[in-house]
Amino acid sequence: MxxxxxxxxxxxxxxxxxxxxxxxxxxxxxxxxxxxxxxxxxxxxxxxxxxxxxxxxxxxxxxxxxxxxxxxxxxxxxxxxxxxxxxTGDFGTSMTSGLPVADVIGDRLPATLQLALPAFAVVIAVAIPLGVLFAVLTRGGRRRGAELAFTSTSVLLAAIPEFLVAVALVAFFAVQLGWFPVAGSDGPSSFVLPVIALALGPASVLSRIVRVETLSVLGNDFIRTARAKRLPARLVYFRHALPNALTATLTVGGLMLTGMVAGTVLVENVFAWPGLGSSIAQSILQKDYPLVQGIVLVYGIGVLLVNLAVDVLLAVLDPRSTIRES
Known part of the structure; x- marks a missing residue:
């Protein structure tokens, strides 16, 4: 039975x-x-x-x-x-160096991940709380000045290309003030500027998406019910509002975050970072096509894995999506 x-x-x-x-x-x-x-x-x-x-x-x-x-x-x-x-893990042989492409990628990939993963973590850690905060502050048309300042600043920062942000950061914080290294990956301080350059644009875009989606969720009946029960504000916003806002946020944000893949190529070349981004630029100039081929394949697989991870997170946060697609 x-x-x-x-x-x-x-x-x-x-x-x-x-x-x-x-x-x-x-x-x-x-x-x-x-x-x-x-x-x-x-x-x-x-x-x-x-x-x-x-x-x-x-x-x-x-x-x-x-x-x-x-x-x-x-x-x-x-x-x-x-x-x-x-x-079998054989990506071919480099035309210029004669080394296996897999070995070149294996040497350079860790440096790219050391840059991309912290930048991704910064985007999430900054964009989600910031979007929720400004949604709470400006809900119901309140604090028009704060809303205008947030929207204008985020649009401006998102419109600046990564390489221009990187060049500006190097010129001011590395060359003029001397606070951080100009290039290379020697020590923790060398991570600060490239991570900021890579994360600034995506964080600005994602925070706006989080704010809009959170404002939409805050107007729902279940939020008013939670407030009527006199639940603490942190439970209302982070247990009830945020998970519902993230379902739509992840759909758009996941697609946007894959654009960080292209950003690593530009940022790595500005900071002479020893990763895949600088390698693909050099291999294109040297017409080392098997190496270009292998690096493009690795970047493409990374984008596919990000999209797959977003799909899994959406299913976990909103189990109803599994039923709607059935």
Whole structure:
């Protein structure tokens, strides 16, 4: 009797259905990303090996490098070799250094994560409390001056490109005041300026989204009921209002935060940060296409993982979404 009831519940679980759809979507997106990364070299006009090694490179060296990269094989066979290499962690070989692309990425990826993860944490830690605070202060049309100041400042900060923010921070805090290093990643102080440059724009945008969504939630009946019960303000705002505001915030904020991937490329080059961002800029100038291919693939996978994490968080914060999608 128990098994007869449990089986249908497990079989028809909206969580399993949601997981299946999300995993399927991730797999398809990953396949498209891998295919586009493979075609990157194929669509380059001319001989990419000759372009990378230079016009004066000996023919023997060019032919040897083409053979090492399997570029003499039919395109379908190159694609099979490429997929097989990715499964085993082989991203190819750098045209300029001759090192495995996986080794170059492995050396540079930790530096990018050391910059991107703190910046992401700063965005969340600043944007959510700030958005909730100004929603509470300005609800019902109160404090028009504070609302105007918050909106104007956040719009202005969000409109400034990351590299301009980075250059301004270097010029003022590193060169003029000498408080922080100009470039490099030596010591904790070297993280301050690049993290601020990377997080400032996304935090400004996300705080505005949080404020708008929180204002919308604060006008609902269940918030008025919570206030009528004389619950403490922190419970009303952070237990009842914030989770409901975050469901819509994460949808837009997750897409916006993936833009930080491009921001790392610009910020790393301004601060000479030894990460993937500076590596991809150098590899493009050197026409090292396998390295560009591998770094683009890593960045793309990072974006897909962020989107998947946002989907999971939305399902946890709003279980009703699993039912609506069923």
């Amino acid at each position: 128990t098994s007869a009831v449990a089986a249908p519940g497990l079989h028809g679980s909206p969580w399993l259905s949601l997981a299946g759809r999300r995993i399927g979507r991730f797999a398809v997106s990953l396949w498209v990303l891998v295919t586009m990364a493979f075609l990157m070299i194929q669509l380059i006009p001319g001989d990419p090996v000759r372009a990378a090694l230079g016009l004066t490179a000996p023919v023997e060296l060019v032919n040897a490098r083409r053979a090492a990269l399997d570029l003499d094989d039919p395109i379908w066979l190159q694609y099979v070799h490429y997929l097989g290499g990715l499964v």
